[in-house]
Amino acid sequence: MGGLAAVILTINVAVLLAVIIVLRLRRRTQARKRSDEQLTVAIVLVFGVLVAPTGFGQWILETTGQLAEGITRSGTP
Structure with a gap:
């Protein structure tokens, strides 16, 4: 049960940080x-x-890896 609570807490902190990131990035640079x-x-x-x-x-890791692999393959003759 303690592991599940830690996962839920981690996800909640991640959501909070995502909101903070969006708000910070919306400000004038x-x-x-x-x-x-x-x-x-x-x-x-x-x-x-x-x-x-x-x-x-x-x-995200798998998608980025596939994208990088596709770009690498398209660059080689």
Whole structure:
């Protein structure tokens, strides 16, 4: 039961971080400071770590891999 609660908590934190990322990225880029950009990068990295072991994260990994493989194959004669 403890493992299930940890998975649910991880997914909830990931959803919260996704909302924060969307809100931060909607702001005007001209008004951002370097520290603001660094905070956004840190939030995105934590989001990636939380989403990676989920089914959605695995789907993104497989899709990106297939896309990269297709691009590589199309570039070779």
